[in-house]
Amino acid sequence: MRVVRTVEQLREALEYMRGGGHTPIGFVPTMGYLHDGHASLLRRATEMSGTVVMSIFVNPLQFGPNEDFASYPRDEARDLELAEREGADIVFIPSVEEMYPRPIRTGVSVSSLTNVLCGASRPGHFDGVTTVVSKLFNMVQPDYAFFGLKDAQQVAVLRQMVSDLNMNVQIVACPIVREADGLALSSRNVYLSEEERLQALVLSRSLRAAREAVEEGSAKTAEEIRQLLASIISSSPLAVIDYAEILTFPDLEPLADDSILAQADGEIIMALAVKFGKTRLIDNIVFTPKEVAAIV
Amino acid sequence: MRVVRTVEQLREALEYMRGGGHTPIGFVPTMGYLHDGHASLLRRATEMSGTVVMSIFVNPLQFGPNEDFASYPRDEARDLELAEREGADIVFIPSVEEMYPRPIRTGVSVSSLTNVLCGASRPGHFDGVTTVVSKLFNMVQPDYAFFGLKDAQQVAVLRQMVSDLNMNVQIVACPIVREADGLALSSRNVYLSEEERLQALVLSRSLRAAREAVEEGSAKTAEEIRQLLASIISSSPLAVIDYAEILTFPDLEPLADDSILAQADGEIIMALAVKFGKTRLIDNIVFTPKEVAAIV
Numbered sequence: 001m002r003v004v005r006t007v008e009q010l011r012e013a014l015e016y017m018r019g020g021g022h023t024p025i026g027f028v029p030t031m032g033y034l035h036d037g038h039a040s041l042l043r044r045a046t047e048m049s050g051t052v053v054m055s056i057f058v059n060p061l062q063f064g065p066n067e068d069f070a071s072y073p074r075d076e077a078r079d080l081e082l083a084e085r086e087g088a089d090i091v092f093i094p095s096v097e098e099m100y101p102r103p104i105r106t107g108v109s110v111s112s113l114t115n116v117l118c119g120a121s122r123p124g125h126f127d128g129v130t131t132v133v134s135k136l137f138n139m140v141q142p143d144y145a146f147f148g149l150k151d152a153q154q155v156a157v158l159r160q161m162v163s164d165l166n167m168n169v170q171i172v173a174c175p176i177v178r179e180a181d182g183l184a185l186s187s188r189n190v191y192l193s194e195e196e197r198l199q200a201l202v203l204s205r206s207l208r209a210a211r212e213a214v215e216e217g218s219a220k221t222a223e224e225i226r227q228l229l230a231s232i233i234s235s236s237p238l239a240v241i242d243y244a245e246i247l248t249f250p251d252l253e254p255l256a257d258d259s260i261l262a263q264a265d266g267e268i269i270m271a272l273a274v275k276f277g278k279t280r281l282i283d284n285i286v287f288t289p290k291e292v293a294a295i296v
Numbered sequence: 297m298r299v300v301r302t303v304e305q306l307r308e309a310l311e312y313m314r315g316g317g318h319t320p321i322g323f324v325p326t327m328g329y330l331h332d333g334h335a336s337l338l339r340r341a342t343e344m345s346g347t348v349v350m351s352i353f354v355n356p357l358q359f360g361p362n363e364d365f366a367s368y369p370r371d372e373a374r375d376l377e378l379a380e381r382e383g384a385d386i387v388f389i390p391s392v393e394e395m396y397p398r399p400i401r402t403g404v405s406v407s408s409l410t411n412v413l414c415g416a417s418r419p420g421h422f423d424g425v426t427t428v429v430s431k432l433f434n435m436v437q438p439d440y441a442f443f444g445l446k447d448a449q450q451v452a453v454l455r456q457m458v459s460d461l462n463m464n465v466q467i468v469a470c471p472i473v474r475e476a477d478g479l480a481l482s483s484r485n486v487y488l489s490e491e492e493r494l495q496a497l498v499l500s501r502s503l504r505a506a507r508e509a510v511e512e513g514s515a516k517t518a519e520e521i522r523q524l525l526a527s528i529i530s531s532s533p534l535a536v537i538d539y540a541e542i543l544t545f546p547d548l549e550p551l552a553d554d555s556i557l558a559q560a561d562g563e564i565i566m567a568l569a570v571k572f573g574k575t576r577l578i579d580n581i582v583f584t585p586k587e588v589a590a591i592v
Binding site: 007104105106107111112113130135138139141161164165166 | 456457460461464
C-alpha cells in the first residue's frame with residue numbers, strides 16, 4: 001500500500017498502476033476516522049477493481065461555520081492500518097493547502113435535491129461535497145466510486161452530478177453498516193456519552209417500526225408515518241429532532257401528507273436527523289412500499 | 297473525418313483513436329458557423345495533437361432570455377467542409393436533447409472573474425459556458441483544449457475552473473484573427489448591415505489608439521484610457537457602448553481610475569462590448585504596459 005500526500009504523487013502512483021494494467025480503478029473517498037462502514041466500502045471496491053484508492057480528507061468546504069470541522073475526529077495511524085488490512089492500494093491524504101492552494105472560485109452545485117433533509121439543515125454543505133468530489137474525481141479518474149447509503153442524500157446528489165455532467169464514473173452505493181444493537185456506524189458516534197449512545201438507538205428502532213407499520217397497513221399515509229417516527233423518537237428525552245421525513249428516492253420529492261405510501265411509484269426514503277447533546281446523527285431506510293405490500 | 301451525433305458514438309470514436317495510439321487528444325469546442333478564427337484553432341490543434349476533436353453545439357444554457365439563441369447562424373454543411381479541410385478527425389454535433397436529456401440540475405460556476413465585462417452584461421452566461429464545457433471535457437477527455445482570445449474573459453474563467461477543479465486538460469489560448477481592415481472575426485458579424493460593418497471598425501481602431509497612447513505616454517491612468525476608448529467609439533454614430541474597460545489579466549481586477557498603467561504588475565486587458573443595431577460585438581487587447589514602456 002502506498003501513502004501519497006500530494007496530487008502529483010497521486011497521479012504518479014496511478015500512472016504506475018494503470019501502466020501495469022491494474023484497472024479498473026475503484027475509489028473510496030472518506031473523511032477518515034474509519035470504521036467498519038468504510039471497511040465494507042473497501043471490500044466492495046477490492047471486489048470490483050484492479051486498483052483501490054482511498055482518500056482521507058476532512059473537507060472544510062462542506063462544514064458550516066458552527067459545525068464540527070475543527071473537532072472532527074482524526075486518527076491517521078489507525079486509519080492506515082484499516083486501509084492496509086482491507087486492501088487499499090493507494091491512500092491519498094492531502095493537506096488543506098494541497099487541496100486548496102489558493103482561494104477556490106469555482107463551485108459545482110446540484111439544485112432541487114439539495115433543498116431538503118441535510119441540504120435544508122446544513123446550507124452549503126452539499127456544494128462543498130460536490131465541489132470536493134469533483135476535484136477528487138478529476139485527480140483519481142476512477143471507474144467506480146463507493147459511497148455508503150447512510151448518506152443516502154449524498155448518493156442521490158452525486159448520481160445527479162455524475163449524470164448531468166457526463167462524468168466517467170459509476171457511483172456504487174453500499175448498504176448501511178450497523179452495530180449489533182442497530183446503531184448506524186458513524187465517525188461521529190465517538191462524540192456520544194454512554195447515556196446518549198443508549199438513547200440514540202431510537203433512530204434505527206423508529207425506522208424499523210415505521211417500516212413495519214407500512215407493511216402491516218397500520219400506517220398508510222406519509223403524515224401518519226411522519227407522526228409515528230416523531231412520536232417514537234420523542235420517547236427518548238435527550239433526542240432533539242432536526243427532521244423525520246419521508247420522500248421519494250432518489251428524486252427526493254416530499255410526499256404530500258395524505259399520499260398513500262403503498263401507491264407510491266418506485267422507492268421511498270424515510271430519513272432522520274436527530275441531535276443528542278451536541279452530536280447530530282442521521283439514519284435512513286430506503287425501500288419500495290408497493291413490493292412489500294404485494295408480498296404481505 | 298468522422299461525424300458523430302451522440303455521446304456514445306463520440307466515446308467509441310475516441311476509444312478507437314486512443315487504441316491506435318493517436319494521442320494526445322486536442323479539442324476545439326465551437327458553436328459552429330465557422331470562420332478563419334476557428335480554422336486557426338484547428339490548425340494549432342493539429343500541430344499539438346494526435347487526434348483533433350471539434351464540437352459544434354449552440355448551447356442554450358449560455359444565452360439569456362432576450363439574446364440570439366434562436367437566430368444564431370448555423371450552416372452545418374459549410375462547417376463540415378472547413379473542419380475537414382483544417383484537419384479535424386472527429387466532429388461532434390449533438391442535439392440539444394443529446395446534451396440535456398432531462399432538465400439539468402447541476403451547475404459549474406466561477407465567481408469573481410464573472411462579475412465584470414460580459415459576466416456583468418450577460419447574467420448567467422458564464423455559468424452556461426462552464427457547465428457545458430465541463431460536460432464536453434468529460435465526454436472528450438482532451439489533453440488540450442483550444443479557445444480564441446477574442447473571448448478573453450472566457451479563457452480566464454475556464455483556466456480558473458480547470459485549475460480549481462484539477463481538470464486534466466491544458467487550456468491553449470490562441471490569438472484573435474482579424475479581417476484585413478481590423479474587424480475581429482465573429483460568427484455574429486453576419487448580422488451587420490454594410491453601414492454597421494463599416495462603423496464597427498471603430499472597435500479595433502480604438503484599441504490600437506489606446507495602446508499607442510499608453511506606449512507614447514499621452515494617456516497614463518486607467519481613467520484616461522477609458523475616456524479615450526469611449527470618445528473614439530462614440531465618434532461612430534451607430535455605436536452604443538456596453539462597456540469599455542481596462543482590467544488586470546487574467547485576474548480581471550478593475551484598475552482604479554488613478555492607477556498608472558505603466559506601474560501595473562503583469563498583463564492588462566482593454567476590453568470592449570459595443571452594440572450596432574441589434575448586434576453586440578466584443579473585442580480586446582491583452583498586453584503588458586511595463587514591457588512596452590521599457591522598450592520605448
